[in-house]
Amino acid sequence: MFTLFEQRLKSALLDVQQYVILSAAALRASVTRPFYFHDVVEQFDAIGVGSLTVVALTGLFTGAVLALQTGYTLDQFGARPLVGRLVSASMVKELGPVLTALMITGRVGSGIAAELGSMGVTEQLNALRALGTDPVRKLVVPRLLAGVAMVPVLTVVSDFLGIAGGWLVASVQLRVASSVYWSSITEGLVIEDAWMGLLKPFVLGFVIVTVGCHVGLGARGGTQGVGRATTKAVVVASVAVLAVDFFMTKLMVFVLYP
Amino acid sequence: MTAGGRSLRVRPGARGSAEADTADDLAEQSVTREEAFGPGSPVVVFDRVSLAFDEEEVLRDISFTLIKGHTKLILGASGAGKSTILKLILGLIKADRGVVWVNGERVDQLDEESLMAVRADLGMVFQEGALFDSLTVRENVGFRLYEQTDQPLDDIGRRVEGVLGFVGLSEYIDRMPSELSGGQRRRVAIARAMITKPKLLLYDEPTTGLDPITASTVDDEIVKLRDLESVTSIVVTHQLRDAFYIATHSAVPDDGRVRIVPATGEKAEQAEFIMLRDGLIVFEGTAAALRESADPYLRTFLS
Numbered sequence: 306m307f308t309l310f311e312q313r314l315k316s317a318l319l320d321v322q323q324y325v326i327l328s329a330a331a332l333r334a335s336v337t338r339p340f341y342f343h344d345v346v347e348q349f350d351a352i353g354v355g356s357l358t359v360v361a362l363t364g365l366f367t368g369a370v371l372a373l374q375t376g377y378t379l380d381q382f383g384a385r386p387l388v389g390r391l392v393s394a395s396m397v398k399e400l401g402p403v404l405t406a407l408m409i410t411g412r413v414g415s416g417i418a419a420e421l422g423s424m425g426v427t428e429q430l431n432a433l434r435a436l437g438t439d440p441v442r443k444l445v446v447p448r449l450l451a452g453v454a455m456v457p458v459l460t461v462v463s464d465f466l467g468i469a470g471g472w473l474v475a476s477v478q479l480r481v482a483s484s485v486y487w488s489s490i491t492e493g494l495v496i497e498d499a500w501m502g503l504l505k506p507f508v509l510g511f512v513i514v515t516v517g518c519h520v521g522l523g524a525r526g527g528t529q530g531v532g533r534a535t536t537k538a539v540v541v542a543s544v545a546v547l548a549v550d551f552f553m554t555k556l557m558v559f560v561l562y563p
Numbered sequence: 564m565t566a567g568g569r570s571l572r573v574r575p576g577a578r579g580s581a582e583a584d585t586a587d588d589l590a591e592q593s594v595t596r597e598e599a600f601g602p603g604s605p606v607v608v609f610d611r612v613s614l615a616f617d618e619e620e621v622l623r624d625i626s627f628t629l630i631k632g633h634t635k636l637i638l639g640a641s642g643a644g645k646s647t648i649l650k651l652i653l654g655l656i657k658a659d660r661g662v663v664w665v666n667g668e669r670v671d672q673l674d675e676e677s678l679m680a681v682r683a684d685l686g687m688v689f690q691e692g693a694l695f696d697s698l699t700v701r702e703n704v705g706f707r708l709y710e711q712t713d714q715p716l717d718d719i720g721r722r723v724e725g726v727l728g729f730v731g732l733s734e735y736i737d738r739m740p741s742e743l744s745g746g747q748r749r750r751v752a753i754a755r756a757m758i759t760k761p762k763l764l765l766y767d768e769p770t771t772g773l774d775p776i777t778a779s780t781v782d783d784e785i786v787k788l789r790d791l792e793s794v795t796s797i798v799v800t801h802q803l804r805d806a807f808y809i810a811t812h813s814a815v816p817d818d819g820r821v822r823i824v825p826a827t828g829e830k831a832e833q834a835e836f837i838m839l840r841d842g843l844i845v846f847e848g849t850a851a852a853l854r855e856s857a858d859p860y861l862r863t864f865l866s
Binding site for chain 1: 679686691696706
């Protein structure tokens, strides 16, 4: 029993060690030559443009349902006009970054793990190395740069569409005047909120991509192993997103709102 | 004496077998660069190499030397450690003990970045080909040139067409790997491996899973590369028919065409067999010596 626990602990620690080594190697490779510009552009398109629809719809419906749910609750306090303020604060500070990150995890993190895992089990990664190309530079760095750059952009899109979705519900269903909705947003939001909502996605993008790459590169055991890696990437990255979000929020509340 | 910035040391008379006791022994006798890279110089030296995965010992005190222009055919049952030797040569895995020299570099000590320079002179044909499935045949074959050189695209295109012509697959240049048969994939993998004219080509089970006719076309490519392009080769296989075919045939140019003919005595001696059993070398010698061996394990394997 103890031996089994010891083995699992060792395996987990080894996993963390390898994750840190991969992340450090990717960061180092992203600022040194050779640099695969074409692959970076390709990944910006795949991760950024490719995720636009799903992120936009997620943001839109989240903002809409948030307005719907909170509108009637606020009514009990006679605060229905403040629905815009509540929707915008929730979307910008928390729901935008986290839900976007979770959607990217489902769409991109799993895809990265499956793609790299398949390459691993079919010896394509070894073939890449044998051909003199470093898989970290060729495969990990472009995805990392695209993830770190595009998750914040997608978060902004999600935030905006979430607020727009809230406005639709507020004006059509809750009968809140548009001018009231938008003015409550501009009065309620402060620059610190924007900082909080914009800094988180950089870190979350890094986490999603590095977890996907780490799990994918470590996939073993044929197609079944690729399937396991894909599931593991989504589970680990999703939990990591929520955990990182919590700790970043705690830190940023301390720093930004003293 | 240095080769590529690192010491290359070989023991005089090491041709055919690596008998040096340690790397330090090897270090005592250095050779000149001309000797090191001239005819008869070693391209690969394994000196008492051992490797274990967890508790399982895969290779035990493996020593051999591969001379420039020669061929090593590594035989053995599944799990005997054959493919591991190729991965050690490429530096894809590191030995637990022992020394591995490749083209004058100690690959067992190099980091990943330095290994890239060593791999530039090597070509590897993986089992099943390991072609990049999202790239066309053209992009697979020209991968090294597209990714690592500044050559004009037209020049790369011509070179790709040239090597695909060599393996007889010119018309498949714009196909995806999934549209090729098993034999065609192996031949594309050979074309990819030879695109930069490497000094050493490694073949991992190049004919496994292929029908005899397709396998013989792959064998012919290996023989042609060795004899017409002077490529030193290591072939890992458990297909005896193919191993003996490669060892006992040679390619000769004949009026603009290439003929595969039985190898002469000297040529046949340049192909040496290594038989692995449970991570140990149990036989090293020519095809004739292997056929004549009275060792019960070898007899069983050959029967």
